[in-house]
C-alpha cells in the first residue's frame with residue numbers, strides 16, 4: 001500500500017499578525033463547526049482513492065488549528081480514522097500559545113495527536129508585539145509544559161529571524177529560552193515582507209544581507225552545539241525527531257491537502273483548493289488542477305526540493321555536463337556545497353544562498 005501524508009488547513013486566526021501571508025481570517029460564531037463538517041465532507045469525497053493508501057502522517061496547519069474545540073478536533077480525528085491510518089502515524093497540530101489550553105492539549109493527545117508545533121516566534125515581548133502576536137513568552141513556556149503534561153514530548157518551536165527590534169543578543173536570548181524548553185525540533189525562518197500584509201504597507205526596517213547571514217549562521221551553529229541537527233534549510237531536530245510530514249514535501253512523496261488554499265500531490269498530479277473559505281463551507285469544490293508534470297518539471301522539483309535537505313540530491317541521473325560539473329566543483333571549492341559520488345548537498349553557507357545556487361544550477365541542466 002502507498003503511504004500518504006494528509007494536510008488539513010484551518011483558515012482561522014483570532015487576529016492577523018503583521019507579517020502573515022498565510023490564508024486565514026477571523027472566524028465568525030459557528031464558522032469553525034461548519035468548517036469542520038466541510039472538511040469531513042471533502043475527506044469523504046476521496047473515499048475510494050484513499051482505500052489504496054496508508055495515511056502515515058497527518059498535519060493540522062493554518063491559520064490556528066488550536067482554535068478548534070475538543071469536539072471539533074474529535075470530529076476530524078474520527079473522520080480520519082475511518083480510513084487506513086497507520087498505527088504509528090505522526091499526527092501534528094500547529095498551536096498558538098494563546099489558544100492551546102491545558103485541557104485542550106489533554107484532549108488532543110487523547111485523540112491521538114502526538115506532535116505539537118508551537119508558534120513561539122521570539123522570546124522577547126517587544127518583538128512579539130511588533131509582530132502583532134497575542135502571546136507572551138510565559139504563555140509559550142506554559143504551552144510546552146501543558147503538552148508534556150498531556151504526554152506529548154514531540155514538540156517543535158517556530159522562531160523568526162530579522163524581526164523588528166531583534167539584535168544579535170536578543171536573538172541568542174530567544175534561542176536560549178527556546179532550548180531551555182527542551183523541544184525535540186525547531187523551525188527558524190527569516191521574516192520576509194510579503195505582499196498584502198500590514199508590513200508590506202508599512203515596512204519595518206530590515207537587516208542587510210550580511211546581518212541576515214550572521215543571524216542565520218549563529219542560529220544554526222548554536223542549535224547544533226545544543227544537539228539539534230540542521231537537517232533542512234530552516235529546520236533542526238534532535239536525532240529521530242525530523243518532521244516526517246514535511247519530509248514528504250521535500251522528497252516529493254504523496255500528500256493530500258484538505259481545505260481552502262491546501263495543496264496536494266496525489267496520484268501523480270498537483271492541485272489545490274481555491275482560497276475561499278465561504279465557498280468551501282458551502283460545499284463548492286473549486287479544485288484547481290496544475291498542468292501535468294513534464295519530465296523537466298519533475299527534474300526541477302527534485303533538485304529544488306531535495307537541495308533543501310542536508311542529505312542533498314543524487315545528480316547522477318541528470319547526467320551533468322562537464323560545464324555543470326565544473327560549476328559544482330567551483331561551488332565546492334568555495335564551501336557552498338559538497339559534491340561526492342554524484343550526491344550534491346549544500347553547506348550552511350550554500351543553504352543561505354540556495355535560491356541563487358539552485359537557479360544557476362537549473363540553467364545548466
Ligand code: SF4
Nearest residue numbers: 013016017020062063
Ligand atoms: S497566527 Fe500564524 S497563521 Fe495566524 S495570522 Fe499569525 S502568523 Fe498568520
